[in-house]
Amino acid sequence: MSESTILLRNILGGWRRSTELAFEAAAIQHLRQHPCPGIPNEEDQSLGTFPVSVPGSLTSLDGKSEDYSPPASCSYLKMGQTFEGTQRVSRLDSSPDENWPVEIRIQDVNLEDGLLWGSSTWHLPNGKSPVITAWEGEIIDNVNHNFVTSKWGATQQSDMMFWSKFGQFGPLRHNVLQRRGRCGYLRDYSHIYMRWKEQCFLNTGEDCGLTIAGFYYICMSRRTGEVHGIYVDPQSTPNHHLSLRPFTPGVAGSQTFSAFQYR
Amino acid sequence: MLSSLDERDVEAGVRALKMVYQSPEAPKAHRLTADALQRLVVLLSSDNRSVAEVAARVLARCCEAPEQKAAVADAGGLEGLLRLMSTEELSHREAAIDALATLTSGSSDISRRVADSGHIIAQLLPLLKSPSAHVKFLASCCLTNLAPAMPSTSGSPSQSAEMVRKAVLPVLAKLLNDPEVREQVPAVLSQLVADNRELQAATADSDAISKLAGFLRRDDCSPRLKEGTLRALSTLCADREQSRRQLLDAEAMAPIVRALDDPSPQVRLAACMCVRSLSRSAKSLRGSMVDHDVSTTLFRRLDDPDRDVRITASATLCNIVLDFSPVKEAVLAAGCIGALVALTGSPEGELRLNAVWALQNLVYTASSEVRAAVLAAVPWRTVVDLTNDMQTDVQERTLNMLRNQCAHCLPPEVSKVLQWSGGEIYALLVSRVDLAASHPVSHRVQAIYTLVNIAAAGEEEGRDGILEAGLAAHLPSLLLTEGDDLRLAAVWAVINLTSSGDECPGAAKRVAILREAGVSAVLATLSQMELDAEVRERVKTAVSNFVAHDMFTE
Numbered sequence: 022m023s024e025s026t027i028l029l030r031n032i033l034g035g036w037r038r039s040t041e042l043a044f045e046a047a048a049i050q051h052l053r054q055h056p057c058p059g060i061p062n063e064e065d066q067s068l069g070t071f072p073v074s075v076p077g078s079l080t081s082l083d084g085k086s087e088d089y090s091p092p093a094s095c096s097y098l099k100m101g102q103t104f105e106g107t108q109r110v111s112r113l114d115s116s117p118d119e120n121w122p123v124e125i126r127i128q129d130v131n132l133e134d135g136l137l138w139g140s141s142t143w144h145l146p147n148g149k150s151p152v153i154t155a156w157e158g159e160i161i162d163n164v165n166h167n168f169v170t171s172k173w174g175a176t177q178q179s180d181m182m183f184w185s186k187f188g189q190f191g192p193l194r195h196n197v198l199q200r201r202g203r204c205g206y207l208r209d210y211s212h213i214y215m216r217w218k219e220q221c222f223l224n225t226g227e228d229c230g231l232t233i234a235g236f237y238y239i240c241m242s243r244r245t246g247e248v249h250g251i252y253v254d255p256q257s258t259p260n261h262h263l264s265l266r267p268f269t270p271g272v273a274g275s276q277t278f279s280a281f282q283y284r
Numbered sequence: 285m286l287s288s289l290d291e292r293d294v295e296a297g298v299r300a301l302k303m304v305y306q307s308p309e310a311p312k313a314h315r316l317t318a319d320a321l322q323r324l325v326v327l328l329s330s331d332n333r334s335v336a337e338v339a340a341r342v343l344a345r346c347c348e349a350p351e352q353k354a355a356v357a358d359a360g361g362l363e364g365l366l367r368l369m370s371t372e373e374l375s376h377r378e379a380a381i382d383a384l385a386t387l388t389s390g391s392s393d394i395s396r397r398v399a400d401s402g403h404i405i406a407q408l409l410p411l412l413k414s415p416s417a418h419v420k421f422l423a424s425c426c427l428t429n430l431a432p433a434m435p436s437t438s439g440s441p442s443q444s445a446e447m448v449r450k451a452v453l454p455v456l457a458k459l460l461n462d463p464e465v466r467e468q469v470p471a472v473l474s475q476l477v478a479d480n481r482e483l484q485a486a487t488a489d490s491d492a493i494s495k496l497a498g499f500l501r502r503d504d505c506s507p508r509l510k511e512g513t514l515r516a517l518s519t520l521c522a523d524r525e526q527s528r529r530q531l532l533d534a535e536a537m538a539p540i541v542r543a544l545d546d547p548s549p550q551v552r553l554a555a556c557m558c559v560r561s562l563s564r565s566a567k568s569l570r571g572s573m574v575d576h577d578v579s580t581t582l583f584r585r586l587d588d589p590d591r592d593v594r595i596t597a598s599a600t601l602c603n604i605v606l607d608f609s610p611v612k613e614a615v616l617a618a619g620c621i622g623a624l625v626a627l628t629g630s631p632e633g634e635l636r637l638n639a640v641w642a643l644q645n646l647v648y649t650a651s652s653e654v655r656a657a658v659l660a661a662v663p664w665r666t667v668v669d670l671t672n673d674m675q676t677d678v679q680e681r682t683l684n685m686l687r688n689q690c691a692h693c694l695p696p697e698v699s700k701v702l703q704w705s706g707g708e709i710y711a712l713l714v715s716r717v718d719l720a721a722s723h724p725v726s727h728r729v730q731a732i733y734t735l736v737n738i739a740a741a742g743e744e745e746g747r748d749g750i751l752e753a754g755l756a757a758h759l760p761s762l763l764l765t766e767g768d769d770l771r772l773a774a775v776w777a778v779i780n781l782t783s784s785g786d787e788c789p790g791a792a793k794r795v796a797i798l799r800e801a802g803v804s805a806v807l808a809t810l811s812q813m814e815l816d817a818e819v820r821e822r823v824k825t826a827v828s829n830f831v832a833h834d835m836f837t838e
Binding site for chain 1 (some may be wrong): 380529565567638641649687736741818
């Protein structure tokens with residue numbers, strides 16, 4: 022692999038330093054042309070803005086009976102959980118996609134504050150030693166965080182566009198639009214939504230060939246623990262697609278559970 | 285002189301006492317006798333109000349010990365002071381709240397007696413707006429002491445403990461700027477917001493954290509201010525990530541780490557507490573703790589001459605050794621494991637708890653080298669003793685350490701643990717999950733998850749060993765126990781014991797044993813019940829494991 026390929030995010034970083042609006046337009050265009058494979062995708066719907074009235078929505082709109090409890094705990098969303106998988110990196114030209122192997126570990130989960138911390142070990146195609154990054158995550162829990170990102174260059178429109186790339190988001194979509202980002206019935210929902218944002222490099226400097234300027238929209242299956250993510254960096258398109266599955270070095274289907282407590 | 289019949293003698297005597305106690309060299313060791321305290325209490329009701337005022341001032345300075353406070357209260361001192369509070373003269377009232385602040389400090393009994401009596405809260409609240417910083421401070425002290433003792437069914441909502449605390453907080457935050465009282469403010473602030481997340485957040489919003497951090501950075505920070513400030517910061521950062529970030533952003537880490545080596549044991553203790561609060565976060569563990577060589581200094585404090593410093597330092601190490609902390613390497617290099625294992629034999633329960641807690645956190649998602657080093661350093665006998673420790677917390681952390689030893693690792697590492705125990709680990713764990721024995725639920729959960737881990741990460745030997753030790757007989761009742769933690773752990777035990785694949789040829793046999801014990805029937809019952817989403821999902825998986833075996837055998 023050429024060095025320039027690895028430096029994809031950096032290169033593309035210079036490609037577009039335009040207004041948010043232009044970014045959105047480009048991103049929307051890109052996603053329409055390249056729906057995310059590996060992520061079950063519903064029929065493309067028109068992009069919503071807030072607030073908007075959605076006649077015929079399936080959910081009750083009185084807001085009184087709706088349950089805004091945070092997602093119930095999940096065996097895969099826990100401290101010590103390890104995942105392995107790849108990040109598929111597409112390029113703007115017609116050269117083939119690359120798959121970067123990655124291992125991710127959740128180090129700590131704080132459900133009360135809707136936060137989690139983890140590290141990612143990236144095996145970049147340059148064959149050099151892995152790059153380890155530390156990230157922080159926000160769980161969409163209606164209490165601490167909702168579907169509206171409100172930072173990192175995201176807009177309500179781009180938020181809706183990217184969340185909608187996860188097929189299982191479909192049934193929630195209207196509700197999220199109505200509630201300005203909040204959404205009832207997440208407690209038992211089949212999927213758990215998060216945002217992960219890399220904070221720093223743990224074993225290398227900034228010039229390792231990976232930028233961490235963007236962030237991930239994350240969708241985790243409660244049943245299987247599989248994770249899909251879309252890496253979005255307003256400064257560099259196209260987006261990258263992360264897919265992970267829980268990893269235990271034992272019998273398939275088995276899980277180990279470790280635990281620590283702060284003192 | 286206080287007992288003299290001549291009023292002038294009495295006044296001279298009490299004024300002399302006031303002078304003595306005002307001096308920084310006041311004889312702390314010399315305590316007034318109960319008789320002298322009683323005389324002072326009588327003087328509180330003197331017709332000569334200035335004598336009463338001076339008597340209150342003396343009481344404010346000479347009643348640090350609990351028995352002195354009790355003596356004053358029993359002699360009617362509280363009533364005398366409350367009467368003095370009702371006078372018009374501000375200086376009299378100031379003297380009265382000075383004494384009340386001292387008497388109520390650290391005494392829930394006296395605080396309750398004061399809070400129950402008349403209109404004291406209503407008299408104190410307006411003093412928070414006094415032009416005098418000193419009066420404001422003393423009123424804040426009294427209200428902070430009285431708030432926890434206030435009757436919960438107070439008539440007026442403006443006088444609920446919560447409202448009182450909310451009224452005091454901004455006053456104290458502002459007093460941090462006042463040179464006259466500043467030195468004493470942080471300690472009271474710390475007391476006010478302890479155990480109250482809402483007030484802690486409000487304090488952080490008032491930029492108190494950067495102010496406090498500013499004190500620490502100053503060269504002229506007195507030991508008293510330093511101690512109070514470190515304590516306040518440790519309270520504010522104990523459970524709140526945002527406050528930790530604020531403190532670290534205020535560049536306070538260097539002076540905090542320096543304070544770990546302060547000549548005053550109280551300052552060293554407060555610094556240990558502060559580092560402990562800061563280290564309760566994945567983010568600071570991989571950032572600030574590394575940049576400031578906290579671990580080496582902290583490790584030294586394990587041998588501190590002061591007992592409380594040793595205990596708090598060992599508690600802080602529990603966080604520092606976590607796997608995502610790069611500091612861990614330094615701690616290990618400093619011989620941490622040996623020191624911790626030695627502490628597990630300490631006669632002090634707190635030290636034993638911290639030592640085993642640190643070992644538990646140390647092996648959490650640790651490398652195989654670290655796991656092996658812990659196995660080599662801790663004899664299995666020690667583990668058995670710790671699981672029978674008179675302190676139940678020590679037992680639980682020991683079980684959690686075993687759990688972590690068997691998680692996220694390769695089969696040979698699990699085999700090492702089994703060998704290390706001489707095969708005793710199965711019986712030890714299965715006896716813990718036995719519902720007929722009176723173990724706390726949290727211990728059962730730790731024990732089951734250890735078995736879950738052995739079943740997932742170990743070889744067939746481990747999975748068969750678990751059933752030979754008799755787990756199957758306990759599973760139906762565990763699965764039917766109310767409480768999601770225990771039930772979920774039990775379901776995972778079933779899943780891991782029944783998962784099939786090339787590496788587990790014995791799965792069919794285990795399925796048969798579990799079915800015989802009634803596990804599949806209980807799972808069928810559970811799948812009909814209203815359960816938590818997570819448990820429901822895992823029950824489905826467990827049932828499907830049984831079904832898969834049925835299909836295979838048919």
